[in-house]
Amino acid sequence: MVYGIMFGKVNPLIYNENAEEIIRILNENNFEAYYVGGCVRDALLGNKPHDFDITTSAKPQDCCEIFRKFGYYVLETGIKHGTVSVVFDKKIYEVTTFRSDGEYKDNRRPESVEFVQSLKEDAARRDFTINAIAYHPEMGIIDFFGGVQDLENKTVRCVGEPVKRFEEDALRILRALRFAGRFSFTIEENTSKAVKQCKELLKNISAERIYSEFCGILMAGNCADIIREYKEVFGVFMPEILDMVDFEQKSRWHVYDVFEHTMAALENTPDDIIVRLSVLFHDFGKPHVCTEDEQGFRHFKGHQKVSSDIAKNILKRLKADNDTIQRVCKLILHHDDRIPPEESAVLRLMRRMGEDTKRSIYVEKADNSAQKQSMVAKRFDEILEIERIYEKIKSDENSCVYLSDLAISGKDVIDCGVLEGAKVGEILNVLLEEVTEKRLPNEREALVKYIKKII
Numbered sequence: 527m528v529y530g531i532m533f534g535k536v537n538p539l540i541y542n543e544n545a546e547e548i549i550r551i552l553n554e555n556n557f558e559a560y561y562v563g564g565c566v567r568d569a570l571l572g573n574k575p576h577d578f579d580i581t582t583s584a585k586p587q588d589c590c591e592i593f594r595k596f597g598y599y600v601l602e603t604g605i606k607h608g609t610v611s612v613v614f615d616k617k618i619y620e621v622t623t624f625r626s627d628g629e630y631k632d633n634r635r636p637e638s639v640e641f642v643q644s645l646k647e648d649a650a651r652r653d654f655t656i657n658a659i660a661y662h663p664e665m666g667i668i669d670f671f672g673g674v675q676d677l678e679n680k681t682v683r684c685v686g687e688p689v690k691r692f693e694e695d696a697l698r699i700l701r702a703l704r705f706a707g708r709f710s711f712t713i714e715e716n717t718s719k720a721v722k723q724c725k726e727l728l729k730n731i732s733a734e735r736i737y738s739e740f741c742g743i744l745m746a747g748n749c750a751d752i753i754r755e756y757k758e759v760f761g762v763f764m765p766e767i768l769d770m771v772d773f774e775q776k777s778r779w780h781v782y783d784v785f786e787h788t789m790a791a792l793e794n795t796p797d798d799i800i801v802r803l804s805v806l807f808h809d810f811g812k813p814h815v816c817t818e819d820e821q822g823f824r825h826f827k828g829h830q831k832v833s834s835d836i837a838k839n840i841l842k843r844l845k846a847d848n849d850t851i852q853r854v855c856k857l858i859l860h861h862d863d864r865i866p867p868e869e870s871a872v873l874r875l876m877r878r879m880g881e882d883t884k885r886s887i888y889v890e891k892a893d894n895s896a897q898k899q900s901m902v903a904k905r906f907d908e909i910l911e912i913e914r915i916y917e918k919i920k921s922d923e924n925s926c927v928y929l930s931d932l933a934i935s936g937k938d939v940i941d942c943g944v945l946e947g948a949k950v951g952e953i954l955n956v957l958l959e960e961v962t963e964k965r966l967p968n969e970r971e972a973l974v975k976y977i978k979k980i981i
Contacts, residue, residue, distance in 0.1 A: 540569040540661045544614035545578040548593075548621060549663065555592050557584035558645065559621075560660040560668065567656050570667075570677055571709065580621045581660065583643055586610050589621050607639050624648040627694065646670045653691055653698045654705065655683045680711045688720030696727035700739035703756055707746025725759045736763050737844040744802045750789040753806075757785070763844070766836055769813045776824040781898050784812050790896035800850065801888045804857040807837035808893060834858040853882055861889050867911035872919060873962040875912075876927045887913050926961045926968045929954050933970045942977045953977060 540561055552559035559582040565575035582589065586605045593600050593612050601611040601618070608623035625639045626647050642648060645660060645668065652658040655673035667674060671685050682705050684691040684698075692698050699721050706713050713721065728736065740763075743749055753760060753767075761768040770785035782790060791805050811832025817825050834855045841851045860879065865871040876883045891909055894902050919925045926932060932954065939950045957973055960966035966976060 540566060540575070541663075542575075542578040544617065545580060545619055546663060547614065548580055548612060548619055551592060551596060552580075552582050552584055552589075552621075555584070555588075557582055557588065558624075559584070560645065560662050562649075562660045563652070563657050566659045566661045566667070567673075567677065569661075570659070570674065578619060580619060581624060581645070581648055582621055583624055583645075584621075585623055585641055589623075608641060625651065627651050650685060652685050653695070653701060655685055656681075656705070658685050676714075680709065681714050682706050682711050682717060683714040684717045684720070688717045689724060692720055692724040692727060696724065697731050697735050697739060699724060699728060699759065700736065700743065703752050703759070704739055704742040704746065707743050707749050707752045710748055721756065721759060725762050728759070728762045733763075733843060733845040737846055740844065741799055741803075744806065745797060745799060749802070750792040753792070754789055764840055766810055766840060770810065773813045773816075774824070775812070775826075776818070776822060778823065779897050779901050782896065784809050787896045791892040794892045794895040796888055798885065798888070800853050800857070800882070801885050801892070803837070803841070803850070803854045804861070804885070804889050805892045807840070807854065808833055808858050808861045808889065810836040830859050830862050853885075857882060857886055857889050860886060861893060864905070865912065867908045867915065869915055869919070870963060872912055872915045873927060876916065876919065877958065877962065880928070883916060884913075887916065926958070929958055931968070932957060932961065932973065933968050934973045938970070938974065939977060942974060942981065944977070944981055953980070956980070 542565075545561065549559040549561070559580055561578060562581040563579050565578045568575045584592070586602070586608055589610045589612070590600045590602065590605075593610075599613040601613070603609075603611060604620070604622075608625045609620050611618045611620055613619075624642045624645060624647065626642050627639055649658040649660065649670050655671045655676045657673070658669075658671050659673040660668040662668065672683075676683050682702050684702075702713055702717060702721055705711060740760075743752055746752065757767060757771060767785075770783070770788060773784040775782070775784060775787065780787060788806060788809055791808070792802065795801050795805050809826075809829060811829040811834075812826045814832050815826050815829045817827070819825065837858055838851055838855050841854065856879070863875075865875050875886065879886045887909065891906075894906050894909060919927065934957070936950045936954060939953050944950050944953060957966070957976065960976065961968045961973075966972060
């Protein structure tokens with residue numbers, strides 16, 4: 527089925543000079559070649575593609591021979607699965623032979639691939655209809671499975687039988703959620719049922735692949751809606767999230783259970799993965815520390831530390847990088863600190879949180895937005911004032927917040943007679959506190975004099 531008439535034979539967004547040259551060369555050597563996948567999908571949605579993948583009837587060795595003949599560098603890293611990478615202007619373009627996949631035994635990858643001569647057969651192996659659309663500069667859009675219509679209807683639908691698609695590669699379960707979140711699409715009914723039915727297959731997928739898709743979902747505009755609808759799916763690799771579901775807070779400060787409070791807070795976060803991870807995990811500890819008083823009100827003393835520990839365990843399990851783990855855990859640990867809107871307090875916050883100070887403000891804003899507004903309205907005004915003070919301090923070139931802002935360095939401390947390394951750092955931190963609390967000017971002479979006084 528060709529949809530070139532519907533969209534016009536030339537879509538200006540589906541254009542890349544180097545990709546066009548690859549297609550032209552293959553066509554002139556009597557092979558079919560098309561743009562395919564994400565670049566076509568994104569262009570039809572009105573978004574500028576970043577990567578341009580090409581599918582062709584040419585076998586991998588044919589591609590290597592043809593492009594090397596024209597003087598292009600070719601990488602054979604994916605040749606086993608039919609993909610070669612052609613280097614144009616220091617950029618890599620993947621060219622993949624039409625193929626069908628063999629048997630999947632591990633829910634991750636096919637045991638073998640078979641090269642075919644039909645674009646339709648190649649499209650039939652792809653995950654979702656919106657990713658199975660091809661485009662040729664002269665022929666226009668080529669769509670065998672209704673992907674164009676699904677784009678118009680804002681729908682994520684598997685190509686063919688959904689359960690089979692997910693059994694082939696279980697990561698497609700999370701990809702379906704990511705695409706739905708990224709584009710604010712609805713997952714087609716049978717595909718949605720299969721997502722839930724096949725969720726346990728995610729246990730066969732590596733933590734690294736899951737974490738990558740998980741972060742992609744979190745960065746979607748409607749990530750909270752996705753997590754609400756498919757919480758049991760997330761519970762497969764993050765069972766701790768299910769402890770929050772329907773766990774009532776019974777608090778003067780809250781109107782939602784712990785899970786729904788978390789989702790409402792997520793809806794009020796900026797596009798920052800550190801902030802979103804922190805907000806998602808910030809109350810995971812509440813069900814584990816809950817106590818109830820005689821009046822029936824619940825309290826969650828120490829939930830910050832427990833939530834931070836749970837977040838650390840989850841992120842380590844998902845093989846997140848150490849920097850992300852440290853930042854997220856620190857933000858969670860301090861998310862309930864209620865500092866006053868005063869410059870000295872904000873300076874202390876900046877010393878404690880460092881470059882994540884603004885993130886800590888975002889986390890508290892999100893947390894606050896998901897509580898009973900009649901109880902937290904005053905605090906919200908205070909958060910805005912804290913943010914204003916922070917921006918003022920940040921813009922002041924003469925402000926002293928971090929050790930690097932001090933008028934002296936570790937060498938100066940050593941020159942004063944302090945030889946022990948740990949002691950040098952300790953003294954620098956004392957000086958920073960004295961300066962930020964306005965008890966000492968940030969002047970070299972005054973700082974040296976103070977050092978000699980305390981050593």
